Amino acid sequence: MRKRENIILKTIKDKGLKITPQRQLIGEVLDGNKTHPSAEDVHKKVSEIAPTVSIATVYKTLNSLADLGVIQRLDVGDGKTHFDPDITAHSHFVCLNCRKIFDVATSVPLPDLGKDFKVVRAQAVYYGYCKECQDQTEE
Amino acid sequence: MRKRENIILKTIKDKGLKITPQRQLIGEVLDGNKTHPSAEDVHKKVSEIAPTVSIATVYKTLNSLADLGVIQRLDVGDGKTHFDPDITAHSHFVCLNCRKIFDVATSVPLPDLGKDFKVVRAQAVYYGYCKECQDQTEE
DNA sequence: AGTTCTTTTTATAACCATTCCTAATCCCTC
DNA sequence: GAGGGATTAGGAATGGTTATAAAAAGAACT
Numbered sequence: 660m661r662k663r664e665n666i667i668l669k670t671i672k673d674k675g676l677k678i679t680p681q682r683q684l685i686g687e688v689l690d691g692n693k694t695h696p697s698a699e700d701v702h703k704k705v706s707e708i709a710p711t712v713s714i715a716t717v718y719k720t721l722n723s724l725a726d727l728g729v730i731q732r733l734d735v736g737d738g739k740t741h742f743d744p745d746i747t748a749h750s751h752f753v754c755l756n757c758r759k760i761f762d763v764a765t766s767v768p769l770p771d772l773g774k775d776f777k778v779v780r781a782q783a784v785y786y787g788y789c790k791e792c793q794d795q796t797e798e
Numbered sequence: 799m800r801k802r803e804n805i806i807l808k809t810i811k812d813k814g815l816k817i818t819p820q821r822q823l824i825g826e827v828l829d830g831n832k833t834h835p836s837a838e839d840v841h842k843k844v845s846e847i848a849p850t851v852s853i854a855t856v857y858k859t860l861n862s863l864a865d866l867g868v869i870q871r872l873d874v875g876d877g878k879t880h881f882d883p884d885i886t887a888h889s890h891f892v893c894l895n896c897r898k899i900f901d902v903a904t905s906v907p908l909p910d911l912g913k914d915f916k917v918v919r920a921q922a923v924y925y926g927y928c929k930e931c932q933d934q935t936e937e
Numbered sequence: 938a939g940t941t942c943t944t945t946t947t948a949t950a951a952c953c954a955t956t957c958c959t960a961a962t963c964c965c966t967c
Numbered sequence: 968g969a970g971g972g973a974t975t976a977g978g979a980a981t982g983g984t985t986a987t988a989a990a991a992a993g994a995a996c997t
Binding site: 938939940941942943944945946947948949950951952953954955956957958959960961962963964965966967 | 968969970971972973974975976977978979980981982983984985986987988989990991992993994995996997
């Protein structure tokens with residue numbers, strides 16, 4: 660069984676960017692991450708291993724990766740940008756109580772809005788209450 | 799032909815809030831507004847008539863109205879919250895070039911995600927290029 | 938009109954996420 | 968091992984939003 664390659668680090672390399680220790684760490688934190696972390700979340704994780712990595716570097720790397728299309732920016736209305744390394748077609752569910760973000764398989768197709776609007780991306784966000792928070796408020 | 803009533807001001811009254819001159823103005827700016835203004839946009843408009851109205855009052859009023867459900871918060875990833883007095887089911891198209899927000903009739907239905915996720919609201923945002931910006935980049 | 942109680946507004950400070958700036962550092966190549 | 972480009976750290980700056988506290992405005996009652 661061989662180790663799955665980290666697509667994020669691969670893309671950094673492919674695009675001619677340098678694999679620095681900072682980027683390596685950020686790539687590892689993101690790889691396969693299903694928690695939709697904010698920049699601060701990523702920085703916290705990275706800091707556990709390399710406490711000197713600055714938040715500015717984290718922002719810069721995340722923005723580069725998003726611009727390259729290897730990760731996705733995700734806005735759910737909580738004032739911070741979240742990042743999702745899963746760029747396959749899927750939507751998100753946000754719990755209005757605990758604010759956790761969940762992946763949902765349902766994806767909205769790119770609609771045809773006529774030639775006045777050339778659609779290149781569709782993002783659906785569903786709001787509601789997750790299992791845990793439903794149970795909690797029921798008692 | 800009689801004047802259409804302003805649903806926003808009506809709701810303020812119905813909920814027991816006072817109709818102050820400030821709220822009156824904000825209500826009038828919002829009523830029928832299709833431009834999806836940010837708090838700052840609203841404040842600018844209001845200031846043309848009453849220059850002493852503070853931005854804090856605008857924020858407080860907009861948040862109250864959104865919490866009451868007469869207007870809708872709208873996040874499109876530009877760092878600021880936009881407000882939409884149209885609360886009927888519809889989606890939004892955001893131009894990646896000029897950042898203008900357009901209404902689109904298409905609306906996504908509330909999906910059934912099983913009992914683990916109780917969905918109460920669905921929001922779809924489409925990104926792309928509007929007519930004007932398509933023309934602009936073509937030449 | 939005056940008193941009291943509540944709501945609302947204002948102005949300013951505080952807050953937080955994000956970006957900017959600049960000097961220092963690293964890596965490559967000559 | 969010196970120059971040059973890319974990258975980083977750290978802190979200052981920015982911009983949207985909210986908190987705070989004091990003043991103003993209303994309403995109810997006398």
